Amino acid sequence: DAGVIQSPRHEVTEMGQEVTLRCKPISGHNSLFWYRQTMMRGLELLIYFNNNVPIDDSGMPEDRFSAKMPNASFSTLKIQPSEPRDSAVYFCASSEQGRGYTFGSGTRLTVV
Amino acid sequence: KQEVTQIPAALSVPEGENLVLNCSFTDSAIYNLQWFRQDPGKGLTSLLLIQSSQREQTSGRLNASLDKSSGRSTLYIAASQPGDSATYLCAVTLGSGNTPLVFGKGTRLSVIA
Numbered sequence: 001d002a003g004v005i006q007s008p009r010h011e012v013t014e015m016g017q018e019v020t021l022r023c024k025p026i027s028g029h030n031s032l033f034w035y036r037q038t039m040m041r042g043l044e045l046l047i048y049f050n051n052n053v054p055i056d057d058s059g060m061p062e063d064r065f066s067a068k069m070p071n072a073s074f075s076t077l078k079i080q081p082s083e084p085r086d087s088a089v090y091f092c093a094s095s096e097q098g099r100g101y102t103f104g105s106g107t108r109l110t111v112v
Numbered sequence: 113k114q115e116v117t118q119i120p121a122a123l124s125v126p127e128g129e130n131l132v133l134n135c136s137f138t139d140s141a142i143y144n145l146q147w148f149r150q151d152p153g154k155g156l157t158s159l160l161l162i163q164s165s166q167r168e169q170t171s172g173r174l175n176a177s178l179d180k181s182s183g184r185s186t187l188y189i190a191a192s193q194p195g196d197s198a199t200y201l202c203a204v205t206l207g208s209g210n211t212p213l214v215f216g217k218g219t220r221l222s223v224i225a
Binding site: 099 | 156
């Protein structure tokens with residue numbers, strides 16, 4: 001099993017540009033979570049999906065953020081337009097009915 | 113709202129020492145508790161998962177205990193090594209299991225050779 005796969009590993013973009021982060025969960029896992037990690041706030045939940053359906057997006061900072069899960073094997077997190085305060089590490093995780101959570105390696109986003 | 117606290121925030125110990133990391137949570141109705149390790153600039157590696165019906169889990173030199181009624185968990189590391197240096201994160205879930213993890217801020221551990 002390749003684990004949770006995130007791309008890109010690093011992204012540097014200019015303020016105002018659109019950024020798309022991608023995630024492939026572990027096959028058979030029916031829940032997918034997007035987290036953001038910063039030094040100040042630690043790990044924060046942005047949004048999560050069960051069976052491809054968004055359940056709670058209350059952690060999404062503002063309308064500039066959006067997430068989709070078109071099928072069980074793919075999810076995207078989009079920021080448009082990006083701002084310097086969006087700079088952070090974004091993690092995707094998947095789980096199967098409480099049998100533990102597996103995290104991807106993360107995407108380090110820098111907005112200049 | 114579930115809150116998870118980890119004490120201490122940072123810890124430095126000499127190699128070979130046994131140590132305990134603490135985690136507390138405000139809502140005892142958890143589904144499970146998971147300990148993770150994070151190396152600088154890296155992702156999260158799962159160490160131990162404790163279901164709400166369990167009291168402890170062991171893996172090698174690591175032992176995690178869970179006391180739901182008091183809202184506490186401890187991670188015991190025996191005979192610490194410099195390779196154990198990392199940030200250790202505690203996280204809990206509520207509900208049926210397909211709900212998000214709520215994380216503590218972590219304990220940054222340094223093991224000095």
